[in-house]
Amino acid sequence: MVRRVVTGVSPSGKPVIVSDGEPPRTLSYTHTPGFARSVVWNTAAPAAPSADPTAALESFVPAPGETIAMTVTFPPRSVYADPGWDPAAAAAEQLEAIPGLAELFEPDAPGMHTTPTVDYGVVLSGEVVLDLDGGETTILRPGDIVVQNGTRHAWRANGTEPATLLFVLIGAGGTA
Numbered sequence: 001m002v003r004r005v006v007t008g009v010s011p012s013g014k015p016v017i018v019s020d021g022e023p024p025r026t027l028s029y030t031h032t033p034g035f036a037r038s039v040v041w042n043t044a045a046p047a048a049p050s051a052d053p054t055a056a057l058e059s060f061v062p063a064p065g066e067t068i069a070m071t072v073t074f075p076p077r078s079v080y081a082d083p084g085w086d087p088a089a090a091a092a093e094q095l096e097a098i099p100g101l102a103e104l105f106e107p108d109a110p111g112m113h114t115t116p117t118v119d120y121g122v123v124l125s126g127e128v129v130l131d132l133d134g135g136e137t138t139i140l141r142p143g144d145i146v147v148q149n150g151t152r153h154a155w156r157a158n159g160t161e162p163a164t165l166l167f168v169l170i171g172a173g174g175t176a
Contacts, residue, residue: 002026002038005130005138005146007153015132015151023145041147043118043170059100061115062171073164074128074157080110111154117169119148126163129156 008018026038044065062068079085087110094102104113112133123140131137133152140146150172157163 002040003140003144004038004040005140005144006041007130007132007147007149007151009149009151014134015136015153016134017132017136017138020138040145041118041120043172060098060102060169061100061104062117062169064171064173066171068169069167070169071124071164071166072155073162074126074155075162076157076160078160109154111156112152113154114150114152115169116150116172117148118150118172119146119170120168121146121148122166124164124166126157126161127159128163128165129158131156 002023004019004021004023005017006019008016010016023038023040026036028036057068060068060070091102091105091107094105101113101115104115106112111131121140123142123144125142128140129137130140130146130148131154155163155165
């Protein structure tokens, strides 16, 4: 079974987890044992594929209809607790490495950010905590999938090992 976690916004405007479980369109095939398919989520199709535009990417926040696929490895919390870790130098490095996205990280709430995107996140390895504004959290493990619907959130590898996720960001418009 594939686990799908979907975020949304409550009527009061608070980010919440709106569903957590198996995707509604999951099929195990009868005639090919072991073959299964789950539609995790869908949005309107982006533009047709073209030559590799990765090197020319100027913003890590896709415009409406655009997509960005990337992996992110979150270090364990011990990295941030190390006396040698320099948050100012780390922030400057992020501004250079992930323009557009780095500016959305909140200095007064480390890791918290909101993007005008629908993001599909798949945990490849490790364990990560999805921390939503307002205190709601969930632990995600390898194979878990989250659909992050433009809510204020942070990712934390609270254990002793790093966590690696594959993200597909889809520009959804609006403002962050």
